[in-house]
Amino acid sequence: MAVLEIRNLVKRYGNFTALDGIDLEVKQGEVYGFIGPNGAGKTTTIRVVLGILRADAGEVRIFGKDAWRHAVELHKRIAYVPGDVNLWPNLTGGEVIDLFVRLRGKSSAARRDELVRRFDLDTSKKCGTYSKGNRQKVALVAAFASDADLYILDEPTSGLDPLMERVFQECIAEVKAAGKSVLLSSHILSEVERLCDRVSIIRQGKIIETGTLEDLRHLTRTNVRVQTSRPIEGLRELKGVHNVVETERGVTFQVDTDELGSVISHVSRFGILDLQSAPPTLEDLFMHHYKNAGGEL
Amino acid sequence: MLRDAFRGTTQLARFILRRDRVQLPVWLVAIVALTVGVTASFPSLYPTPEERAIMAVTMENPAVVAMIGPIYGVDDYTYGAMTGNQMLLFMVTAVAVMNILLVIRHTRSDEEHGRIEVIRSLPVGRLAGLGATLLVVGLANVAVALLTGLGLFALGIESIDFAGSMLFGVAMGATGIAFAAVTALFAQLTETSRGATGLSFAALGLAYLVRAVGDVSSETLARLSPLGLILRTEVYVRNLWWPVWVTLGVAAVVAGLAFYLNAVRDLGAGFLRARPGREHATKFLGTPFGLAARLQRTSFIAWAVALFVLGAAYGSVFGDLDAFFESSEMIKMMLPEAAGFSLGEQFTALVLAVMAMFTAVPVALLLLKLGSEERAWRVDTVLAAAVSRRRLLLSYVTLAFLASVLMQGLCGLGFWLASSAAMEEPFGLGQIAAASFVYLPAIWVMLGLAVLLLGWWPKGTGLIWLYIVYSFFVVYLGDLLRLPDGMKRVTPFSHVPQLPVDAMEWGAVAVLTLLALVATALGVAGYRRRDIGV
Ligand SMILES: Nc1ncnc2c1ncn2[C@@H]1O[C@H](COP(=O)(O)OP(=O)(O)OP(=O)(O)O)[C@@H](O)[C@H]1O
Numbered sequence: 001m002a003v004l005e006i007r008n009l010v011k012r013y014g015n016f017t018a019l020d021g022i023d024l025e026v027k028q029g030e031v032y033g034f035i036g037p038n039g040a041g042k043t044t045t046i047r048v049v050l051g052i053l054r055a056d057a058g059e060v061r062i063f064g065k066d067a068w069r070h071a072v073e074l075h076k077r078i079a080y081v082p083g084d085v086n087l088w089p090n091l092t093g094g095e096v097i098d099l100f101v102r103l104r105g106k107s108s109a110a111r112r113d114e115l116v117r118r119f120d121l122d123t124s125k126k127c128g129t130y131s132k133g134n135r136q137k138v139a140l141v142a143a144f145a146s147d148a149d150l151y152i153l154d155e156p157t158s159g160l161d162p163l164m165e166r167v168f169q170e171c172i173a174e175v176k177a178a179g180k181s182v183l184l185s186s187h188i189l190s191e192v193e194r195l196c197d198r199v200s201i202i203r204q205g206k207i208i209e210t211g212t213l214e215d216l217r218h219l220t221r222t223n224v225r226v227q228t229s230r231p232i233e234g235l236r237e238l239k240g241v242h243n244v245v246e247t248e249r250g251v252t253f254q255v256d257t258d259e260l261g262s263v264i265s266h267v268s269r270f271g272i273l274d275l276q277s278a279p280p281t282l283e284d285l286f287m288h289h290y291k292n293a294g295g296e297l
Numbered sequence: 298m299l300r301d302a303f304r305g306t307t308q309l310a311r312f313i314l315r316r317d318r319v320q321l322p323v324w325l326v327a328i329v330a331l332t333v334g335v336t337a338s339f340p341s342l343y344p345t346p347e348e349r350a351i352m353a354v355t356m357e358n359p360a361v362v363a364m365i366g367p368i369y370g371v372d373d374y375t376y377g378a379m380t381g382n383q384m385l386l387f388m389v390t391a392v393a394v395m396n397i398l399l400v401i402r403h404t405r406s407d408e409e410h411g412r413i414e415v416i417r418s419l420p421v422g423r424l425a426g427l428g429a430t431l432l433v434v435g436l437a438n439v440a441v442a443l444l445t446g447l448g449l450f451a452l453g454i455e456s457i458d459f460a461g462s463m464l465f466g467v468a469m470g471a472t473g474i475a476f477a478a479v480t481a482l483f484a485q486l487t488e489t490s491r492g493a494t495g496l497s498f499a500a501l502g503l504a505y506l507v508r509a510v511g512d513v514s515s516e517t518l519a520r521l522s523p524l525g526l527i528l529r530t531e532v533y534v535r536n537l538w539w540p541v542w543v544t545l546g547v548a549a550v551v552a553g554l555a556f557y558l559n560a561v562r563d564l565g566a567g568f569l570r571a572r573p574g575r576e577h578a579t580k581f582l583g584t585p586f587g588l589a590a591r592l593q594r595t596s597f598i599a600w601a602v603a604l605f606v607l608g609a610a611y612g613s614v615f616g617d618l619d620a621f622f623e624s625s626e627m628i629k630m631m632l633p634e635a636a637g638f639s640l641g642e643q644f645t646a647l648v649l650a651v652m653a654m655f656t657a658v659p660v661a662l663l664l665l666k667l668g669s670e671e672r673a674w675r676v677d678t679v680l681a682a683a684v685s686r687r688r689l690l691l692s693y694v695t696l697a698f699l700a701s702v703l704m705q706g707l708c709g710l711g712f713w714l715a716s717s718a719a720m721e722e723p724f725g726l727g728q729i730a731a732a733s734f735v736y737l738p739a740i741w742v743m744l745g746l747a748v749l750l751l752g753w754w755p756k757g758t759g760l761i762w763l764y765i766v767y768s769f770f771v772v773y774l775g776d777l778l779r780l781p782d783g784m785k786r787v788t789p790f791s792h793v794p795q796l797p798v799d800a801m802e803w804g805a806v807a808v809l810t811l812l813a814l815v816a817t818a819l820g821v822a823g824y825r826r827r828d829i830g831v
């Protein structure tokens with residue numbers, strides 16, 4: 001069953017269309033990556049999903065129920081970490097964590113204290129004195145301390161140090177192992193690559209690509225460097241080969257991933273001495289899609 | 298060294314002018330137009346010297362003196378004397394409010410939002426930010442002074458001469474500068490703009506109270522308050538300038554202190570330090586209501602105390618009032634006891650109406666906190682938890698409702714305690730309680746309207762303040778300024794029976810309560826369907 005289902009979602013701010021027919025589906029037990037450039041509409045989508053903004057058209061269902069009408073009931077099963085964590089300057093981190101956990105309903109004191117320890121958070125400080133990363137930790141502890149079924153995280157790690165980033169990834173793994181679902185919006189592509197089962201790329205209010213990382217890789221190019229005993233003939237003319245560069249240590253080029261097989265068999269005829277191929281990183285993917293979809297990046 | 302510290306002041310000042318290019322002119326025009334406009338209406342309101350003389354006697358009454366300040370030139374109550382007596386305190390207070398808001402906006406508020414940090418990274422001196430703010434605000438006060446002075450003189454009313462008009466304007470400007478300096482100082486002390494704003498308004502309120510008590514009972518005490526001091530200029534009567542010089546001198550010292558503190562402290566820090574707090578929330582802080590109450594605990598208590606003191610301050614003048622009535626044959630003639638009520642009772646009714654409007658302020662503030670929470674993007678996370686919009690909004694409504702009852706009660710209690718101590722034949726507690734609580738429905742109408750605005754037009758919630766000020770104006774000054782009845786009818790406060798003078802009217806009270814309920818219900822309905830944070 002789909003935990004979160006978005007169909008043809010449209011959201012306008014005045015006459016500016018921020019979301020222009022978004023479709024998205026998060027399945028049970030899945031970590032779903034949601035990436036796209038600044039101002040693409042990720043936060044807007046998430047705020048509609050949470051019933052904070054009202055959709056102008058389309059449908060958002062969580063656990064099969066309408067996200068706007070059943071917001072309160074649904075939120076008992078949702079944990080959310082906002083992109084900009086705004087906290088009350090005169091409450092302490094500990095107070096805020098307890099507040100959120102209680103407002104959500106189910107909680108476990110042991111789990112809370114364990115998370116506070118793991119994220120290394122001083123809960124006796126007033127939120128007004130926290131750094132950005134510490135405010136984010138407050139929101140993360142509050143989210144992971146509640147026993148939710150869907151975690152909605154909007155750039156949750158943009159202020160975390162590498163150590164804390166690691167703790168975060170462990171938390172996601174634990175949540176996933178428990179069969180919970182996660183919607184993760186992020187600009188840290190290595191993080192998305194490591195954590196997410198499926199990814200959607202959004203650009204100017206439209207989803208331009210969706211699929212597993214494997215699926216998406218097929219849509220782009222693999223980087224290849226090869227050294228052969230004889231010069232490779234006709235490489236540039238081959239279908240799907242791009243950016244051929246001769247270096248002292250062989251030739252580097254990029255191959256459309258679905259042409260990889262035929263290109264390699266052509267190259268092998270010239271006596272391969274050394275061959276390295278790197279799958280496209282999410283970053284390559286990202287660039288590829290931005291450039292393709294409109295070209296004005 | 299000092300030049301380095303102020304480097305970039307003029308550029309920053311220009312930047313501030315650009316940011317406030319709408320706000321500043323609106324303040325200036327509103328303040329000058331109000332002063333000149335009301336003054337211009339005096340000749341048509343009180344055309345004959347006899348009427349002015351009767352007015353003067355009314356103004357001598359200690360209850361009125363406590364509210365608007367001492368009267369000078371009773372024997373020859375010219376239009377000028379009238380202007381100074383009836384307008385100066387109000388206008389000076391309005392200018393003080395303008396200064397507090399402007400200074401906070403460009404100092405602690407900017408700092409809190411991290412906007413000063415970017416500027417500090419540029420080749421700009423440490424004191425340039427504060428310097429530019431005080432420069433711009435200072436110029437605004439000079440503009441207030443000149444425009445008001447010239448505007449009043451341009452009316453061409455015989456007793457409103459050039460010397461008096463300029464002094465009137467300068468008195469406003471000087472008090473403005475003094476409050477700008479005081480606010481600049483508080484902005485250094487606290488770490489948050491809320492704290493600084495609270496302290497500054499508390500200082501203004503204290504100045505008003507000290508003046509009220511002082512004007513009635515002790516000249517020395519009155520002069521200790523900047524508001525009391527500036528009234529000692531006796532504009533249009535004796536035109537004394539020394540209070541202006543003293544005010545400006547004190548302002549310079551306070552501003553110097555603010556600059557000193559600004560220079561020695563860290564960016565973002567204050568001198569009233571935050572202590573470490575609880576690691577766990579108390580039981581109480583686990584519901585939207587608990588949160589609403591916890592967030593506003595301090596201001597709730599502060600307002601409760603302030604209203605109690607305000608009630609007591611008004612009550613305390615009643616001792617002098619008796620003596621005053623005894624001595625004044627004219628008052629006795631003017632207001633014969635035909636209605637069967639003493640003057641004391643009539644003034645009680647007016648004072649309670651005024652206090653009810655003061656109570657409406659914290660009630661609306663407590664509710665509209667939800668709007669400022671939304672603007673600070675803190676409502677999202679609460680709604681993302683299992684909290685319905687209705688429950689969230691009704692938590693704030695409940696808190697405001699409780700405040701209305703409690704604060705009206707405290708205000709009335711303070712009034713009763715002080716007046717019983719001062720009077721020979723005190724009022725009954727029940728009498729005062731009834732006269733106080735009968736205003737609750739009118740306060741609830743204000744609360745309902747605030748909910749309505751928040752639900753449908755959150756950008757317009759400021760209108761509630763305009764409405765409260767308007768109500769204050771027509772109820773309190775309506776009779777004095779002989780405003781048309783139609784103007785009075787559009788505020789809920791004028792429909793409340795003024796106990797003990799009027800008879801109880803359950804009908805009016807019921808209609809107001811119903812209006813409040815309908816407005817609240819509509820507001821909740823709107824809040825449930827609109828976007829949050831747009
Ligand atoms: N309240 C608003 N009024 C008008 N336009 C808005 C509002 N909020 C967002 N937008 C616009 O909607 C678009 C989508 O914004 P959104 O915040 O969803 O982007 P995002 O993908 O989260 O970006 P980022 O990666 O920077 O967080 C942007 O062009 C933004 O300017």
Ligand SMILES: [Mg+2]
Nearest residue numbers: 042043044083
């Ligand atoms: Mg965003």
